[in-house]
Amino acid sequence: MLATLSFFVELDRLKSVERRNRLADGSRRENTAEHSWHLGMAALVFAGFATEPIDVARAVAMALTHDVVEIDAGDTFAYDDGEHAASKEAREQAAADRLFGMLPAPTGAMLRELWDEYERGETAEARYVMAVDRMAPMLLNLVEGGRTWREHGITRDRVVARNGPHVEPVLPDVWRHAAALLTALPP
């Protein structure tokens, strides 16, 4: 019980991990905990639009869990291809060992399996959570007129190349709408 309580308090730190993208109203940057809640809700409401049948409960749990490693490893910007991105896997594996290892064995193993499954990306649920994970910041950026992309010099083509292959095969209708909004932005 004490181990699970310690893990619960440790999770609080994810609220202080800052992502690059802003909230839809532009007021501040998003943190990874609230982003993970948004993905959990997305996993609940978009399942009926997916091209494959989805185990929604598993997808929701995966959405909540997949970024917990950022407590130790920090957020890696989706368009980063420098040293930070290169060391991402090793940092996140060590973080998963430590964080999920805080829990009693069956519960820790359950979360670790969700995280591993997401990372491998080989199941319908992993592909679905990855699609909503790419969709979410793209939509928030689009609502805000593409500010984060402009600030980092990221072109429209790069947004399409980075997100299309993950979103379009899983949520083609979402991608169609996002692509229409993208064409309204400067290239």
Added chain:
Amino acid sequence: MLATLSFFVELDRLKSVERRNRLADGSRRENTAEHSWHLGMAALVFAGFATEPIDVARAVAMALTHDVVEIDAGDTFAYDDGEHAASKEAREQAAADRLFGMLPAPTGAMLRELWDEYERGETAEARYVMAVDRMAPMLLNLVEGGRTWREHGITRDRVVARNGPHVEPVLPDVWRHAAALLTALPP
């Protein structure tokens, strides 16, 4: 699809609803979106400690959904017993009508049922989510030495009276540890 996308963007506003309690490190107040994520994770990891068998998937979805109405209705401080608390139910019912009504019927009805079930508090899952919802800010306050309670002149007896009846019957081991920490605080 457009309705679901609009709902998804609307959900972003929950990240700007501020609660009274602070993060465990005291750095700032918590918002309702990140609180909801924390509850979803708690629902995943504490289920084995509950006194009743729990449908974990349902509890997680309920934890994520139960505070969405605060987008319109705002947060009501747990120890508020003034006018704001008295009008809470009417404000939240109107919020539920509007927000869940944004979605296509089957999905909107699913979220509305989760919210209604939580509000009625009559199922094992509703009691469990209410227990983790009471446990979470209490633990964050305890880690921080009871600062929010002191700021609002809330005595230890009031914390026990408010939270014990919800936490103790559902998660007795959690309550035992919290109660031990509470006795270390000034009354």
